[in-house]
């Protein structure tokens with residue numbers, strides 16, 4: 476069988492490891508795997524090439540995505556999707572493995588309806604996809620953030636400051652939650668655990684009075700302007716505050732071992748599903764087991780609230 480593989484949406488560490496697994500396992504089962512450049516844009520532009528065992532050599536350790544990625548406006552339109560399908564079928568490619576986030580899954584669901592045997596792999600640092608406990612790239616991003624928090628604590632303690640660390644996640648607080656726990660943050664502000672500004676300010680006043688030399692607030696993006704918040708804290712609590720917006724550094728870097736293993740497991744499983752003629756599904760891990768679910772059961776659904784959101788109130 477000819478299988479296409481692409482990466483889409485924000486790049487995430489471990490995407491290359493997933494492509495590598497698809498190519499290597501595909502090869503073992505006698506499939507030909509075609510890499511599609513720049514996500515759905517490459518499908519529309521017919522930009523694809525045959526990947527071999529050798530062409531993915533060394534890819535397990537590489538950050539970003541060697542295939543490239545995009546957020547394709549054209550693919551949102553039916554004409555774009557039809558062109559993508561025609562390009563695949565003209566090349567005899569009947570199956571497609573997409574690695575990306577929730578938006579990518581929506582596109583994949585449409586392609587399934589248009590006759591392409593599509594499988595989705597969760598690749599995003601946000602960990603915002605229902606149907607999997609972890610997404611590929613999340614654990615590496617957590618490590619990057621924890622490293623940044625540890626460094627920020629050094630300078631915060633030296634200057635007796637409060638550091639606000641704004642992290643990504645779009646509308647999901649998992650990056651802030653996990654990194655905040657690991658970094659010993661005093662406050663973790665996420666969409667799931669809404670902020671109580673007055674409580675934060677009054678606790679910081681007490682911190683100051685108790686002679687505490689630092690405080691860390693980890694904040695999910697898209698909630699409040701981090702720099703304005705730092706000013707307000709300084710004025711109202713007397714705890715001198717600074718904000719650091721970590722930004723794109725969170726998406727880069729070599730994948731950590733957990734992400735390499737997750738990517739390898741899910742890439743392997745995706746090919747095995749196609750061998751069994753199962754498609755129109757996305758794969759994931761639940762309780763450390765690989766699972767698959769129909770796209771319709773995942774797209775637009777809410778993730779169950781992680782129990783760590785409750786626990787963190789006790790330990791921070």
Ligand SMILES: Nc1ncnc2c1ncn2[C@@H]1O[C@H](COP(=O)(O)OP(=O)(O)OP(=O)(O)O)[C@@H](O)[C@H]1O
Nearest residue numbers: 484485515546547550575576577578579581582599
């Ligand atoms: N509703 C939709 N219908 C069809 N295709 C979509 C839809 N939403 C998104 N896509 C396609 O998927 C691509 C990637 O989606 P998006 O930019 O939301 O990133 P993502 O896959 O959610 O990853 P991340 O959130 O990690 O960046 C879009 O550029 C678009 O081409």
Ligand SMILES: O=P(O)(O)OC[C@H]1O[C@](O)(CO)[C@@H](O)[C@@H]1O
Nearest residue numbers: 485576599600601643644645726
């Ligand atoms: O790459 P862009 O378009 O700036 O998007 C940034 C968004 O992508 C992500 O990094 C991954 O979805 C989000 O955390 C962030 O909100």
Ligand SMILES: [Mg+2]
Nearest residue numbers: 484576577578
């Ligand atoms: Mg997304």
